[in-house]
Every structure is written in structure tokens, then in C-alpha cells.
Ligand SMILES: Cc1cc2nc3c(=O)[nH]c(=O)nc-3n(C[C@H](O)[C@H](O)[C@H](O)COP(=O)(O)O)c2cc1C
């Protein structure tokens with residue numbers, strides 16, 4: 051299989067140190083990486099570090115001016131599939147916003163046509179300058195540029211405020227999305243509502259009925275939708291991950307709280323994906339005080355919790371698409387078809403939880419997507435992010451009007 055090709059342009063900011071882990075992780079996931087450092091970037095990290103991590107010469111302006119048969123920026127511009135600039139400095143941002151090209155990095159951007167992911171990083175006063183914000187908005191009017199939000203937090207100047215660079219793991223996920231979509235924003239203008247993770251039904255303040263769902267599939271759906279241009283709301287049970295910037299997070303605990311959150315956001319949504327693993331039952335009684343061991347009943351009286359997906363199906367309007375998930379052991383198709391039809395879903399994702407490297411907790415998954423006409427799409431083993439993209443790829447034919455008039 052041919053390797054995917056990514057260029058990472060490094061600007062002169064202290065956040066450059068985080069780019070080393072982006073390069074290392076991409077290399078380890080089989081991506082070919084070329085690195086371009088600006089002159090200022092070399093004050094922070096060395097070409098030697100990045101060459102060693104990427105297993106290839108790291109380019110600088112010295113390489114730019116070498117007499118070769120074809121100019122380096124043209125060769126690199128023709129080679130690249132996805133371009134990352136991290137950290138994006140105020141200086142490089144200004145140059146890009148005005149189409150300027152006075153070094154290898156900016157010349158290679160102009161000599162390429164692939165999607166460019168931008169991860170700005172700067173001191174809060176710099177980031178909030180009118181001129182900087184104007185350049186940022188201006189640059190993002192060109193659809194090839196995909197901007198990552200900056201976080202608020204501790205900066206290297208000991209200030210706490212806006213301007214922190216996106217974290218490496220979110221940068222990597224966004225690159226993987228761009229490699230899949232080639233920068234297509236087919237969910238622009240759409241609102242996507244997703245539930246993720248397991249719910250908990252407490253018996254007393256310390257004990258609950260739950261399940262091992264980690265919410266990684268729902269998180270991947272949220273990231274994929276965001277990267278394809280959607281506005282995303284993620285209603286999630288207790289999770290060990292942080293919700294990436296740009297996604298509206300609604301944390302919940304019980305099935306009842308998940309139900310009310312999903313119904314609250316339902317009306318505004320175009321696509322609803324119910325990837326959460328909802329505990330089907332809850333203890334009939336709840337004790338405000340922790341029960342002593344000897345007070346614990348031998349048999350626990352249970353009662354059903356609300357059937358969230360069925361309620362969403364009843365309340366949704368005809369233009370809204372509702373996708374359910376069915377985590378199953380053994381025969382995954384029969385129970386998924388039963389759920390698809392009995393709950394009146396537009397499609398269901400049947401995924402096995404009894405196979406290696408799939409289902410709960412895994413970073414990978416495999417599944418069969420079945421729509422209400424019975425059409426089946428087998429999604430072979432892949433990362434949860436790739437699976438999320440396969441699911442969104444197939445939503446367009448499912449509802450042909452969905453993407454009419456959308457920018458590609
Ligand atoms: C210690 C130090 C830290 C800096 N951090 C940043 C930064 O985080 N963001 C930024 O935009 N500029 C930062 N700068 C300023 C840039 O290095 C400077 O504007 C440079 O011209 C950028 O060049 P480049 O865009 O070609 O990399 C910093 C400078 C110094 C000395």
C-alpha cells in the first residue's frame with residue numbers, strides 16, 4: 051500500500067516542541083512525513099531532531115536555495131497530500147493571508163493545492179490583536195485552509211489566556227480526517243447530535259449498574275463530523291477523554307439525564323447518531339446514604355430506563371436522519387435488523403463486541419451498516435475515526451437531498 055504524504059511546516063514559537071510528537075506518531079502510523087522549518091523555528095528545535103524522527107532530511111531555507119534540477123518547493127508542493135503548519139506564528143499567518151512567499155515554507159504552501167491544517171499558537175495579546183484576528187478570518191475564507199481553535203490556558207509567558215496550540219493528539223486526528231476526506235466539508239451548515247459512552251444507574255452514592263463503553267466511537271463520530279464542517283453536540287456519559295475544542299460537550303450520567311439532553315438538542319439536529327451504550331435497567335430503589343455491605347440485597351429489584359433511541363425516533367421530523375448502534379455478540383445482524391425496524395431508525399451500525407480489537411474500549415472497530423431499505427455496507431476493521439468517516443460517507447446516498455447545494 052502506498053504511504054500517505056504529509057508536510058509539517060514548523061514556525062518559530064515555543065509550541066514547536068510539541069510538533070516532535072506529531073512527527074513521531076505520524077511516522078509510527080505509516081505516514082510519510084517531510085518537515086520544513088522556518089529560520090525562527092530553528093531557534094526552538096533543530097532540523098536534526100525532526101530529521102531523525104521523520105527518517106528523512108528536514109528542510110530549511112538553506113535547502114530552498116540549493117541549486118537542483120527542480121525547485122524544492124515545487125517538488126514538495128506536488129508531493130504533499132495534507133499540509134500542517136504548527137505552530138502557526140502571527141508572522142507566518144500574516145504572510146499566508148496576503149499570499150506572500152519569502153521562505154521555503156510559504157513558497158511550498160503557494161506551490162501546492164492540498165488541504166492545509168493550521169494550528170496557531172501565541173501569547174494572548176498577540177492572538178487577540180485586531181490585525182492578527184483579521185488575518186485569521188481572511189485566511190479561513192479560502193476553503194483549503196482548515197483552522198484549529200486555540201485553547202485557553204497557561205502560556206509559556208506565564209499568562210493564562212487564549213492562544214495555546216491545539217494538543218498533538220487532536221492535530222493528528224484532524225490530519226487523519228483530512229487524509230480521508232481530502233478536505234471536503236460535506237457537512238458544512240449541518241448540525242450533528244451524537245451520544246457517546248455508557249450511562250450509570252446508581253444504587254447508592256458509590257455503586258452503579260453500568261457497562262464498559264468508553265465512548266471512543268461517539269468521540270470519533272464527533273471529531274469526523276467536526277472535521278467535515280458540521281456543528282457538533284456530543285452528549286456523553288462519564289469518560290476518560292477530554293472533548294476536543296470546537297465540539298459542544300454535554301456531560302450526563304444516567305439514562306434519564308441522557309434522554310433529556312438528547313431530546314433538548316433533537317429539534318436543531320440534522321443527523322442524530324446514538325452511539326451511547328445505555329444501561330437498560332436501573333435499581334428500583336436509590337439510597338441517598340451509602341449502603342453498608344450487610345444491607346446490600348441478595349437480589350436487586352430492577353426497572354427499565356427510558357428507551358432513548360425509540361423516543362428520538364418518535365419525536366424526530368422526517369428530514370432528520372437517526373442512526374442507531376447495536377453492540378452484539380454472536381449473530382450481530384438479526385438483533386440489529388430487529389432494532390432498526392422496531393425502533394424506526396434510518397440506519398443501524400451493528401458491531402461485534404466479542405471479537406479481538408473491536409467494540410468496547412478498543413481504538414479499532416468493525417461493523418456492518420444497514421439502512422432501512424436493507425442495504426448493507428461492510429466496514430472492515432479500521433480505526434474508530436475511519437469508521438466514523440465511512441458512516442458519514444454513506445449518509446449522503448441514504449438521504450439524497452441532504453447534501454444538495456453543499457460546498458464540496
Ligand atoms: C521566546 C520566543 C517565543 C516566541 N513565541 C511565539 C509564539 O508562540 N507565537 C508567535 O506567533 N510568535 C512567537 N515568537 C515570535 C516569532 O518567533 C517571530 O515573530 C518570528 O519572526 C516568526 O517567524 P516565522 O513565522 O518565520 O517562524 C516568539 C519569539 C521568541 C523569542
Ligand SMILES: CC(C)(COP(=O)(O)O)[C@@H](O)C(=O)NCCC(=O)NCCS
Pocket residue numbers: 063064065068171172173204205206207213214215216
Ligand atoms: C507553550 C505551550 C506549548 C506549553 O504547553 P504545555 O503547558 O502543555 O507544556 C502552550 O502554552 C502554548 O501553546 N502556548 C502558546 C504559545 C506561547 O505561549 N507563546 C509564547 C508567549 S511569549
Ligand SMILES: [Mg+2]
Pocket residue numbers: 328330
Ligand atoms: Mg441497548
